[in-house]
Amino acid sequence: MTKKDIINLLETIATYMELSLENPFKVSAYRKAAAAIERDPRALSEIEDFSEMKGIGKGVNDVITEYVETGRSSILDDLKETVPVSLVQMLKLPTLGPKKIAKLHKELGVVTLEGLKAECVAGNVSELSGFGKKTEDNISKAIDELLTRPETYPIEKIQTFRKIIEASLDEITGIDRYDIAGSARRYKEMSKDLDFIVQTTDAHSVAEALVNLPFVKDVVARGERKLSVVIAHDLDQIGVDIRFVTAEAYHTTLHHFTGSKEHNVKMRQIAKSRGEKVSEYGVEKEGELLTFESESDFFSHFDLPYIAPTMRETGEETDIEVSDIVTLDDIRGDLHMHTVYSDGAHSVREMVEACIDKGYDYMIITDHSKSLRVANGLDEDRLWQQIEEIKKIRPEYPGIDIYTGTEMDILKDGSLDFSEDMLKELDYVIAAIHSSFQQTEDEIMHRLRSACENPYVRHIAHPTGRLIGGRAGYAVDFEKLIQMSKDTRTVMEVNANPRRLDLSSSVIRNSGLMLTVNTDAHHTQHLEFMEYGTATLQKGLIEKHQVINTFSREDFREWVKKGK
Ligand SMILES: [Zn+2]
Ligand SMILES: [Zn+2]
Numbered sequence: 001m002t003k004k005d006i007i008n009l010l011e012t013i014a015t016y017m018e019l020s021l022e023n024p025f026k027v028s029a030y031r032k033a034a035a036a037i038e039r040d041p042r043a044l045s046e047i048e049d050f051s052e053m054k055g056i057g058k059g060v061n062d063v064i065t066e067y068v069e070t071g072r073s074s075i076l077d078d079l080k081e082t083v084p085v086s087l088v089q090m091l092k093l094p095t096l097g098p099k100k101i102a103k104l105h106k107e108l109g110v111v112t113l114e115g116l117k118a119e120c121v122a123g124n125v126s127e128l129s130g131f132g133k134k135t136e137d138n139i140s141k142a143i144d145e146l147l148t149r150p151e152t153y154p155i156e157k158i159q160t161f162r163k164i165i166e167a168s169l170d171e172i173t174g175i176d177r178y179d180i181a182g183s184a185r186r187y188k189e190m191s192k193d194l195d196f197i198v199q200t201t202d203a204h205s206v207a208e209a210l211v212n213l214p215f216v217k218d219v220v221a222r223g224e225r226k227l228s229v230v231i232a233h234d235l236d237q238i239g240v241d242i243r244f245v246t247a248e249a250y251h252t253t254l255h256h257f258t259g260s261k262e263h264n265v266k267m268r269q270i271a272k273s274r275g276e277k278v279s280e281y282g283v284e285k286e287g288e289l290l291t292f293e294s295e296s297d298f299f300s301h302f303d304l305p306y307i308a309p310t311m312r313e314t315g316e317e318t319d320i321e322v323s324d325i326v327t328l329d330d331i332r333g334d335l336h337m338h339t340v341y342s343d344g345a346h347s348v349r350e351m352v353e354a355c356i357d358k359g360y361d362y363m364i365i366t367d368h369s370k371s372l373r374v375a376n377g378l379d380e381d382r383l384w385q386q387i388e389e390i391k392k393i394r395p396e397y398p399g400i401d402i403y404t405g406t407e408m409d410i411l412k413d414g415s416l417d418f419s420e421d422m423l424k425e426l427d428y429v430i431a432a433i434h435s436s437f438q439q440t441e442d443e444i445m446h447r448l449r450s451a452c453e454n455p456y457v458r459h460i461a462h463p464t465g466r467l468i469g470g471r472a473g474y475a476v477d478f479e480k481l482i483q484m485s486k487d488t489r490t491v492m493e494v495n496a497n498p499r500r501l502d503l504s505s506s507v508i509r510n511s512g513l514m515l516t517v518n519t520d521a522h523h524t525q526h527l528e529f530m531e532y533g534t535a536t537l538q539k540g541l542i543e544k545h546q547v548i549n550t551f552s553r554e555d556f557r558e559w560v561k562k563g564k
Contacts, residue, residue, distance in 0.1 A: 153190065
């Protein structure tokens with residue numbers, strides 16, 4: 001449990017209270033307490049008594065104490081009993097806050113999105129005080145968007161679906177083995193559905209168990225070898241294809257349905273040139289069907305090394321030397337993470353211990369800088385305080401190099417948030433754009449240039465600011481950025497957060513850039529995002545020597561010391 005969990009709890013209670021039209025003073029007591037904890041620089045383990053904090057009264061303190069001790073909150077449990085789930089789902093409508101939802105519920109009796117839509121169509125919503133015609137239209141449109149199944153889902157959601165299904169597949173008897181296939185196995189940024197290959201000798205009863213899972217909403221097709229269903233989670237729905245295969249055909253079927261299309265075309269060409277034929281059932285050679293013990297065996301049959309699913313993209317992966325391409329095991333440190341000093345959930349010490357658990361040789365603490373007020377950015381005084389803390393704890397952790405750093409804002413006009421006098425005191429400086437995304441390409445490139453040309457800035461974080469399936473990011477001229485990076489020896493980041501994956505695999509492929517891959521962790525669990533980052537590097541066919549956090553402990557120390 002972290003401070004973030006407590007803040008979330010208090011905010012969730014406040015939201016549920018608003019939805020159930022609770023006394024506004026009570027609601028605001030929870031919001032104030034959440035804000036007080038957010039402002040407090042200490043980690044949870046360092047806080048002994050919440051009631052001593054300004055803004056936290058006895059009632060809220062009891063709620064926190066119960067939650068810290070038991071991991072539960074009886075107040076929230078009670079509220080969840082009384083507030084309909086569909087009202088909570090309405091919070092996903094960008095136009096509606098909890099107060100308005102409570103009003104719609106009370107005045108019009110709406111409990112579902114469909115019901116609310118009907119009231120909008122009938123013009124009843126705009127009749128209520130505080131809801132104009134325009135609001136009614138906006139709500140109506142937002143409901144339509146929410147209720148139509150999107151064509152594709154971003155990788156973060158796809159991997160959530162994947163885990164839900166895998167947890168069930170683990171439980172079903174009669175499944176000998178299974179794997180994800182399709183674009184999700186290749187960590188594609190957007191996918192439209194999920195594919196699984198299941199090895200079983202009893203497809204009938206496995207299919208029966210699958211269609212009875214609570215989240216299966218629809219059975220689209222059910223045959224002997226294939227089952228197609230629609231699953232629902234939250235408000236999302238997605239199609240899932242499950243193929244049942246025998247042990248003999250398992251690996252070629254898995255390969256076949258993993259794709260990509262271009263990769264499969266290439267494999268068929270290679271087979272054809274040898275007078276062979278590839279199919280999901282195996283490799284046909286002189287009228288005989290060859291099957292394989294693993295995908296590695298399948299590739300080596302064609303004198304190819306194992307090509308990881310993430311690399312199976314354009315077909316060019318069969319022509320290059322893949323043995324030098326980065327793997328997760330090559331990553332020796334994480335160079336971008338946050339602590340409670342800014343908007344992270346853990347103390348410096350907790351992040352250090354989490355990085356040690358990951359087996360890293362080095363790490364850099366890079367909290368936000370002063371201009372990023374929404375993230376509680378550090379001014380010079382607090383940054384100094386953090387530098388001192390890091391220096392003090394270093395001797396306790398000889399197994400890892402802990403560097404001081406910052407993720408410094410590149411301001412609107414291209415100036416930087418800290419002076420060079422401050423920057424020279426830090427081991428490592430990241431620069432990033434977090435504001436004024438709407439600027440012209442010239443203005444954005446001016447800002448990126450000014451950061452790259454600064455002698456202390458070693459890397460640019462999430463260089464485009466895009467969010468997958470969300471915002472497009474600001475206007476970047478990639479050709480110029482790549483040149484700038486090389487001219488100034490400023491490294492570009494592949495941000496491993498699955499919402500970002502920025503730079504993307506298509507930008508880094510064949511770019512010749514020096515890169516770094518980092519999780520930008522705001523929580524110890526986020527350190528696990530590295531898997532998405534290395535998948536992106538693999539899709540870009542990036543070799544180990546192009547990624548600075550594959551350097552050995554000594555080489556990295558040297559690289560930091562040497563400067564630009
Ligand atoms: Zn950032
Ligand atoms: Zn960050």
